[in-house]
Amino acid sequence: MINTPKVAVVILNWNGVKYLKKFLPSVLASTWPGLQIVVGDNASTDDSLAFIRENYPDITIIQNRQNYGFTGGYNRVLSQVDADYYILLNSDVEVVPGWIEPVISLMESDQLIAAAAPKILSYAQKDQFEHAGAAGGFMDAFGYPFCRGRMFYEVEQDLGQYAQSDEVFWASGASLFIKKKYWDEAGGFDEYFFAHMEEIDLCWRLKNMGYKVMYCAQSTIYHVGGGTLNAENPFKTYLNFRNNLLLLKKNLPFWRAFFVISVRFGMDLLAIVRFLAEGKRKDAWAVSRAHQNFVLSIFGIRVSGYGIKDLSKDEKKSSPKTHRSRRIVHNLKGMYKGSIVWNFFVKKKTRFTDLDPADLI
Incomplete structure (x- = not known):
């Protein structure tokens, strides 16, 4: 790339010092030139900020006055970050040194690409997809989101079956790459969501504005999952x-x-x-x-x-x-015309590859 885009990895933290200790070193090992690393803090009461200041003084800290949730927290933090690309990264994610380059290269190839996500595997079982995003998000005709590599509670092993980068319906908030100009145009997250599915709403709004959301198969991260609210909550x-x-x-x-x-x-x-x-x-x-x-x-x-x-x-x-x-062009790429509930629970189609490709837009 002739002009290297300015990229900021922004981690929203709330009482997550154990994850910062474990996973910040991998983020700091990222090879993107001039990478800015920001920790936005949602009024933590643990020693998260003291830990960062003592061990990583070059990391930028932006403090919120209270816990605004995932949506409100990111909206306030990102309004203070100057970059061409934001990477919204969960604190419970391990990355590899070259994880950023393939995604930015993909997004730079098409000005209509607004957001993207890498392949998301499980930190605990690194040969399996992780629940929150897997190999790209889709939506069925009745509004049920699902992923390549994960349908409801069935998670697939990564055998290279999703090795092709493709346009999808939504990208996971666990590691959401987004161009700043499109984040601003869309208005960021809807704060009423507080947490969960806010990234699907943002991606859907972007698609309704005529933009694309991508899955990048050439980049992989490892996600713990359930760091704030576990599945039983x-x-x-x-x-x-x-x-x-x-x-x-x-x-x-x-x-x-x-x-x-x-x-x-x-x-x-x-x-x-x-x-x-x-x-x-x-x-x-x-x-x-x-x-x-x-x-x-x-x-x-x-x-x-x-x-x-x-x-x-x-x-x-x-x-x-x-x-x-604001609907300009309704981009339905990544929509499934059938019912994922019917296919999964009645027809016992538990893998993405079991679905009829003709029903995928």
Whole structure:
């Protein structure tokens, strides 16, 4: 590259000193020239900042006044970072020295590419894909996100089956590469999401604006996963169900959104029954609250957690200006025309390669 783009790796931290100790050395070993490394801190109460200042004085620290969640935290931190490319990197990720170059090279090859992610493997089992992103994200006709290499709870071994870089529907927030100009144009994350599926919403908005989202097979990272909210946390269940409905409401045309959300309410009721049958009453309640709070949001009542939240002026000011996507060209690449639920649970198609390619846009 003649003009080397300015790249900033930005790690959002909240009480994650154990991950910083373990994984910062690998980030610092990155070979991208002039790489800026930033740790944005969401008002941690552990010794995260003391550890960085003492051991890595060249790392830039940006402190938030309180814990604004994944979405609000990144919005505030990135507004203070000057770079051509942002890399939003989870603190529980191990990288290899040359992990940045292939992704930036891919993104520089096409001005319509707004965001991308590398191959994401499991830190614990490095020959297996990791749940959060795997080999690129897709979306089915009823709004269920899934990945190449991971469908629901079935995770594949990496045997080189996804060795081709391709356009996908969404890129994982565990290691999200995004051009700053498109981050700014899209308005960053929607802070109402707080955490979970916010990157899917951002990617969908970018695609509705005519841009592309890519999977880069030539770069690999290793993700621990579940560093903040583990899979058994009912609050995570709540966020996943509520935010899934929110992104459908925001990004689909009105009548299509009305139809899909109606179907999803019925399918989510089955999820409640399943949780109750498994003795997971807190998760069943979380799904119910997700539905209630989604309905409240339709009437302009924003809800955080399980209670109503009165947004501060600061939060209102930093939220995206438009609730629905600004639609220029609806890029459907990465959409699956069928039902992933039907294929997985009824037809027992548990791998991405089991799906009919003709149903993939």
